[in-house]
Structures are given as C-alpha cells and as structure tokens.
Amino acid sequence: MAKDLLFEIGLEEVPARFVRAAVNQLKDKLSKWLDDSRIAYGKVEAYATPRRLAVLVSEVAEKQSDVNEEVKGPSRKIAQNEQGEWSKAALGFARSQGIEPEQLYFKELAGVEYVYGNKSSVGVETASVLSEGLVSIISSMTFPKSMRWGSYDLRFVRPIKWLIALFGTDIVSLEITGVQSSNVTRGHRFLGSETTIAKPADYVEALRAQHVIVDIAEREAEIVRQIEELAKEKGWEIAVKEDLLEEVLFLVETPSVLFGTFDPSFLNIPQEVLITSMREHQRYFPVLDKEGKLLPFFVTVRNGDRTSLDVVAKGNEKVLRARLSDAKFFYAEDQKLAIADALAKLETIVYQEELGTVADKVRRIRAIADKLASHVGADTTAAADISRAADISKFDLVTQMVGEFPELQGIMGEDYARKAGEREAVAKAINEHYQPRFAGDRAPATLPGAIVSLSDKIDTIVGCFSIGIIPTGSQDPYALRRQAAGIVQTVLSQSLPLALGDLIDIAISVHEQRGLKRSAADIRKDLYDFFALRVKNVLTEQGVRYDVVDAVMAAGFDNLKLTVERAAVLAARAAGEAKDEFKLVVDAWSRVNNLAAKAETSEVNETLFVEASERSLYDAWKSVHPTYTEQLASGNVAGALESLASLKAPITGYFDSVMVMAEQEEVRRNRLATLASISADIVKLADVSKLVW
Numbered sequence: 001m002a003k004d005l006l007f008e009i010g011l012e013e014v015p016a017r018f019v020r021a022a023v024n025q026l027k028d029k030l031s032k033w034l035d036d037s038r039i040a041y042g043k044v045e046a047y048a049t050p051r052r053l054a055v056l057v058s059e060v061a062e063k064q065s066d067v068n069e070e071v072k073g074p075s076r077k078i079a080q081n082e083q084g085e086w087s088k089a090a091l092g093f094a095r096s097q098g099i100e101p102e103q104l105y106f107k108e109l110a111g112v113e114y115v116y117g118n119k120s121s122v123g124v125e126t127a128s129v130l131s132e133g134l135v136s137i138i139s140s141m142t143f144p145k146s147m148r149w150g151s152y153d154l155r156f157v158r159p160i161k162w163l164i165a166l167f168g169t170d171i172v173s174l175e176i177t178g179v180q181s182s183n184v185t186r187g188h189r190f191l192g193s194e195t196t197i198a199k200p201a202d203y204v205e206a207l208r209a210q211h212v213i214v215d216i217a218e219r220e221a222e223i224v225r226q227i228e229e230l231a232k233e234k235g236w237e238i239a240v241k242e243d244l245l246e247e248v249l250f251l252v253e254t255p256s257v258l259f260g261t262f263d264p265s266f267l268n269i270p271q272e273v274l275i276t277s278m279r280e281h282q283r284y285f286p287v288l289d290k291e292g293k294l295l296p297f298f299v300t301v302r303n304g305d306r307t308s309l310d311v312v313a314k315g316n317e318k319v320l321r322a323r324l325s326d327a328k329f330f331y332a333e334d335q336k337l338a339i340a341d342a343l344a345k346l347e348t349i350v351y352q353e354e355l356g357t358v359a360d361k362v363r364r365i366r367a368i369a370d371k372l373a374s375h376v377g378a379d380t381t382a383a384a385d386i387s388r389a390a391d392i393s394k395f396d397l398v399t400q401m402v403g404e405f406p407e408l409q410g411i412m413g414e415d416y417a418r419k420a421g422e423r424e425a426v427a428k429a430i431n432e433h434y435q436p437r438f439a440g441d442r443a444p445a446t447l448p449g450a451i452v453s454l455s456d457k458i459d460t461i462v463g464c465f466s467i468g469i470i471p472t473g474s475q476d477p478y479a480l481r482r483q484a485a486g487i488v489q490t491v492l493s494q495s496l497p498l499a500l501g502d503l504i505d506i507a508i509s510v511h512e513q514r515g516l517k518r519s520a521a522d523i524r525k526d527l528y529d530f531f532a533l534r535v536k537n538v539l540t541e542q543g544v545r546y547d548v549v550d551a552v553m554a555a556g557f558d559n560l561k562l563t564v565e566r567a568a569v570l571a572a573r574a575a576g577e578a579k580d581e582f583k584l585v586v587d588a589w590s591r592v593n594n595l596a597a598k599a600e601t602s603e604v605n606e607t608l609f610v611e612a613s614e615r616s617l618y619d620a621w622k623s624v625h626p627t628y629t630e631q632l633a634s635g636n637v638a639g640a641l642e643s644l645a646s647l648k649a650p651i652t653g654y655f656d657s658v659m660v661m662a663e664q665e666e667v668r669r670n671r672l673a674t675l676a677s678i679s680a681d682i683v684k685l686a687d688v689s690k691l692v693w
Helices: 016-036 088-097 126-140 200-208 216-234 242-249 264-268 271-282 309-334 339-348 358-375 380-391 400-404 411-419 424-432 447-466 480-494 500-512 520-541 546-554 560-575 579-596 612-634 637-645 648-657 665-685
Strands: 002-011 044-049 052-061 067-075 105-109 112-121 160-167 184-186 194-196 255-261 285-288 294-303 350-352
Touching (some): 002 016, 002 126, 002 184, 016 044, 016 052, 016 126, 067 088, 160 184, 184 200, 194 200, 216 242, 216 255, 216 294, 255 309, 264 271, 264 309, 271 285, 271 294, 271 309, 294 309, 309 400, 339 358, 358 447, 380 447, 424 447, 447 480, 447 500, 447 520, 480 500, 480 520, 480 560, 500 520, 520 546, 520 560, 560 579, 560 637, 579 648, 579 665, 612 637, 612 648, 637 665
Antiparallel strands (some): 002 052, 044 052, 067 112, 184 194, 285 294
8 A cells, every 4th residue: 555755844944046956856866765765656746935845755655665686796707716616706796685605606698607696675664764764865955055053964955944754644753953853834934823734635735724835836827827917907018037936936935916116217227227126136027018118116926915015015115215226326426437447447357367357358359359340341330339349348347337236237338338428339239249148148239249249258268268267067167158159149140251260260369469378279179179069059959950960060060150051951851852862862972972081182084084974973063063162152052952962863873884993093093083072062061971861
C-alpha cells in the first residue's frame, strides 16, 4: 500500500529572487533521493511562498524494492592467484557487494573471464529511512547567499522556523537546528494562524483556509487576473514585466491588487526614469495609456486581503512621492554637469586592471568606430556622428541618475546629450550602443548606433581574450557570450558589409597599441571558435536542422549574412518537395569532393582530355563558375545553388565514362585537377558530406 508524503520547510521571509530555484531544488533532491533509495512514488508537486518551501509526493511505497542483480568484478587473472585462491581484489569486491566469497563464480565476457556474484538486498520500510533522508536533503541544499544563525553549523537561505514531515497520517520524526518536525504549519503572518495538517492531501486547502495560496501557478494566475480586471475597468495598459511579476509572486501569500496616484508634475521627468524608480524601488507596475505614454498612476500587490485598501494606497503614494522627488533632484542636478566634465571623470574610473580606465576604453571604442565607419562606407555626416557618439558614449556613467539606476545607462545619456545640444543621431546612438541589452532585445536601428555598439562590444571581447579572460563552462563574468550574440544580431539586422574577420582584426589592431599579452594569431583563433558557437545558436534558433547547420558552418561563417542565407536555402532544399532530386545533386557533389581531396593542384590542362565527357564537364563548369561566383557574392544563394546543381548531369556522365585514377600520371593528375576546381566552388556553399538523409 502507498502513502502520500508531505515535506514543508517553514522559514523567515526568503528573498523573492531565490524562491523558485530553491523549491525546484528541493523537489529535484527529494525525487532523486527516492529514486536512489529504490522507493517507488507517483506525482511530485512543489509549493512555495515567501515563508515556505514544500513538496508533496503522492503514492510513495511503504517499502523499498528488493534488489537481486548480478554484479561483475575483476577479471579471473586479477581475482585468483596461482594457487587458485581468491586475491585481495576479489575478496574486496565480495565485501563491497555484501557477497560471501564462496558465492563468487566466473563468466566469460568478450573472450575474458570475470568474477561475478549475485547481489541480493531486501528492501526496508520507507518510514525507517525517511528521517535521515529528509535531513540529508536539507543539509545538501545550496543558495546564491546562505546564512548561519544561533550556534548552528547549518548554512541555509534563511532560519528554519518549523518543519512538516508527514508520511500518510504519521509524523516523520526529525530535528534540525533545534526545530522538531510536526504536522503543524503556519498560515498568513497577519491573517492566519497555526493549523494542523491531518494528511498530505489536505495541505493546499488547509493553507487556503489560513489565507495562503500555496500553489505557485494559482497565485500567479490570481495576480494576473486582478491586474487585467483593473486594467479593463479603468481603460489602462498596465505594463506587466515578467521579472517583476516573478518577484511580486514570491513576495505575497494572499495577493490583493490595488492602485494609487502620484503628482502629474513628475511626468516632466523622462518616463523611463519614473518607471525604473517604481519598478526597482517599490515593485510597482506602471500604468500607460493606449499610446504607451505613462499616466500618473501605479499598481501594486498587497500581501493580504482587501480590507482598507484605500489606506494602503495612501501609504504607498507617500513613499513613492519621496522616491520620485529624489529622481527629480538627480535629474535636475545631472543637467548641470557638462559633458566634457563628465568625460574627465571617466579618467579616474578603472574599467579593468589590465585594460585601463573607462576613458581608455572610450578611446579604443572611438578608434575602432572610426575604422569601421570607413570600412562600411559611411558618408561624411554619418562618420562624424559615429565619432562623436563614440567619444561621449559613456559620459552618463558618472551621473547621479545612472549611479542610482545603472540600468538607465544609455537612456539617460541620450536624454542629457539631446538637452546639451548634441545632434539627434549622436544622442540616439548613445542609447542604442547598449543594444541588444538582453536576449530578445532589438538591435540598434541607426548606423551610428550600430557601429558604436559593435565597437564597444568587440573592444570588450578582444580586450578580455587578449588578457586570458575567456568564458569556460558557466563562468562568463563580463557577459562575453551575450556581447558576441549582440554583435551577430547587429550585423545581421543592419545587413552591414562587414566580415567577422575584419571586425576582429580591426579591434586587435587597436589593442596592439597598448601591447598584447598573447599573440594576435592565438587571439584570432580563439575568437573564431568563440563566435562559431554564437552563429550556430542563431541558426538553431531560426529552426535550421543540425546537419544543415554543421554543413554550412564547415564552409565558413565570416560573412554572417551569407551564412544565414546559405543555411536557409540549403535547409529549404533538403526538406522540400524535391528533396529526393536534390539528394541526387548532393550525391554527385560528394563524389566530386571525395576524389578532389586527392588532387595536388587545380590547374587544368585541356590538351590532356581523353574522353568527351571530360570536355563536357569542364566546359559546363567554366560556363557556370562566373555566374555562380557572382550570385554567391551578391547574396543570391538560391540562384548560386541552382547554377551549381546544373552540373549534376555532366558530373554523372563524367563518372559513368571516365576512370579518374588513370594509370597515366599526367592524365590522372589532370582529372583530379578538374574535380578540384569544381569542388572549390561546392565547398563555398556547404560541406555536403555532413548532410543527413
């Protein structure tokens, strides 16, 4: 017979950003422990609020499953000595498996005899191992920040206040940090009280009666429902940002949505400042009109019922007024700071010990940006805007507003630059050069913004790689992966005539002026490997299947736009209605590539042609080659592929009538040279050997 298992850890309020990961960890650890302990179970459900982490497991077996399995030990050569006696290795194996030496026997495996034994173990009662298991789970949990309390050694996210451990209707006895398990939980801190859980299945409803919605999904749905209801009633657009909703979700146990107002005079401040202040300091949702313009209202979520919501709203309005007054002061003071004076302050701020100050970084951004502007053919006006935007791209870092809200960097720079009389293109580029800020964010929309963005990001990446800071595993302290992904996205969105290699070389040349700790060649190689993964991610996110990605990447990815187009065209042909016909084309190309690998030259001597099919194939390729090259260079990949596909018939005819590996050396070399010429065009499109049919 099976029983339900409930395990709840009651805590002081846990930081909201830690809760979901913590409860998922608890769920995973409990599931793994049950698996490792050979205890069968059914559905596993996780519950969490700011004051509790809980897991409810249904149909947990009352007894471990028995074990009866054959286990393999060392080979006979190691297991027995010359006298046929068991060696230390064999005896150690038997002891570790709980097997008597006389129960060992030999079996042959792949021509070698090994010692074997039958390992048997009778499962024990689940109740007898639960206590030790649950304590071990608590002790093994980890958090971004942990704490100790009292004289206890345990490090946990917050002090443990109560524990529920119920197996069916029985309390699992355990104690940790002086807290003894029971079947008593605590309801809402102000609206509820202690309540007894008779059996695990009662848990959710018992807490609901104590004003706690413990189900995470249900609580989130209730918050969203109330917000949408309020928005509909007032005709508002309430900006619900996912990360803020996630945080609010784990700040409350019983949510009640309410709204308040603030003085409309604050709307003279840029709305990004007001929104950031409301979200970051107060966890408020901003209210917008249908055009996306901020209105003098805010929405918040109370942890409690709807009693006296007007009083709660007044209190929130008072706090927000103080916050917005601070923002208004910062905004006014920042405008008194001249851009030149702000730039001078950057000389004293260290960017990275080996890479200098922020001012040093800005000078490198300017040098890279000027070279890129010339490389992409920017006109005189655009080039001037790029230089100026690069020069002042980081000036807002020393403003009070960005000091208070770092996420406003660039946004405040654009506003302050515009007020200081900078050209519109320059002001806009200051903001855009941080884009894309995160996955899914848009790339810069203007050429100055795109060029300064590329310059900033490639300076960071090359600078870090040049001093040996290279992302490994989960370690990426300078967010280099995100910056590289941003570079790829920006080049593609702007369709810039910029090869990845040229971008890297320009940045390396600028960094060489300060001296490199590593050789430029090594840096360049590491960077290509690094960017290869970012480009593969882009293709994968676009739904290109893995073999097409591998085939296209193997042909090079320096031209990012062409790489994406090659992948799209090849994927469409490989999966289209005419895929069987295309497979025949690929088979013909593959035969060419396989033999071309043996060629020592691609210089063809037409006087050495023996068979008519040799002339036919070579003439067909000479006719196709210029068109193919031009189409590929111009980005007409579909046309280039069709041009190259037209060689299928002459290739097939060639192999039907020609012995490529002829006995005469010069004829053989010439035939291989013909195939090498054709292969050189094929591999520009893709390495078709990687395609899977």
